[in-house]
Amino acid sequence: MREGPDIARIASLVGDPARANMLNALMGGTALTATELALEAGVSLPTASSHLSKLMEGGLLTLASQGRHRYYGLASAQVAGMIEAIIGVAEAVGPKRVRPGPRDAAMRVARVCYDHLAGEQAVAMLDRLFDRKLLLREDNEIRLAPAGASHFTALGIDIDRKARRPVCRACLDWSVRRSHLAGTLGAAILDKIIAEKWARREKDSRAVVFSPTGRQAFEKVFLA
């Protein structure tokens, strides 16, 4: 029994499903709040909080307190690299993914992520918004372009610039491994989708189901 760095301690931190999901969500590079991470991980808030303090104690996360919000992020690129390496092995070793059930499929297409839309639809939407130069990539951040500001107000989407939350934020999607749009703008867009009755939230699920006409409307506006 030879002594080395405590690799078991680090690995076991990642080895819990809830914590793994949190870390995966944080792989996008943007810090998230405890509540968001609880949702991503699918656990209650107390449980998430407990996990987060363990991850902090283990040195895998950093914490930035902003008022009553506490943003958790990966501690370093080294940690991110480790997680990438683990993901790599997991993909190589478990190519067989269990057949996704119907609800699972719906979740992949569109679901609620905290207060904004996630899933394939949301990822496609963000792509298009970049294409149309309504949003701009800046390093790991997203900025609202001037053209975007007028565009969204014209659509009746109110952009709350005063809120403490950022207007735009990238949020990593677990189904597609790409980013979708969070922040107040992301939230406002989801509000509109629900308000216009383009889609409804599935009961007791994060899934968001579009009606046929609603889907057309949504695609016309956001995926055109």
Add this chain to the structure above:
Amino acid sequence: MREGPDIARIASLVGDPARANMLNALMGGTALTATELALEAGVSLPTASSHLSKLMEGGLLTLASQGRHRYYGLASAQVAGMIEAIIGVAEAVGPKRVRPGPRDAAMRVARVCYDHLAGEQAVAMLDRLFDRKLLLREDNEIRLAPAGASHFTALGIDIDRKARRPVCRACLDWSVRRSHLAGTLGAAILDKIIAEKWARREKDSRAVVFSPTGRQAFEKVFLA
């Protein structure tokens, strides 16, 4: 909530102290028997056997049966790379052990990483190979330059281009936070170092110790 690759499953395999010790022991690159691994891990034989079957099922190990001996080894260089990455994080966040022992110092200078050389010497070597344009950086990958191909064959280092493994790969070093050379070329170079008796492997350790003349020879060939 649910995600693609089951990273928690893989990480939790490494997250048990007994299994972590086994994997750490296997990082030396030589396959070991169940009894040896039980000893390394400090657990009874039945316990070790149980762990080993879990690691096998998880795809982290390969098994080679030879008579009544069963030799367990790491399944792939990818798995080894993942473990290196975890070690790196553990080193970075771990309570720095007071005074790194002599063996620790040797490990930092040069050690075996699965089947290739790691440590400061290996990092310096890769730097020089880039400088001399024998290897080329390409995004995150490493390519063998035409000049490099002839150079290594002239040194009597055989490059197996047909193997499924890549010829060159970057592997992150835990002691220095930089990359060293893995892949078939990395393995071939380590082979040469041992074959030429420039260095020998420390018993029961991953450390690689250069002899004075061997060090000179190595530096002349690879660090010139």
Add this chain to the structure above:
DNA sequence: AGGATGGTTCGATTGCGGTCGAAACATCCC
């Protein structure tokens, strides 16, 4: 065949850690 050595399976025990509800604490907003 019989004994010795290497490995695995079985069964029972045990303790650690993940989980949540309720309550406490902190911060913001009006």
Add this chain to the structure above:
DNA sequence: GGGATGTTTCGACCGCAATCGAACCATCCT
């Protein structure tokens, strides 16, 4: 101040997986 929202702490519950001894299987040796 008072109410709302975000977050952590507390306490209790429960399940799972790690552990080992003993029995069982496999292979080698003579």
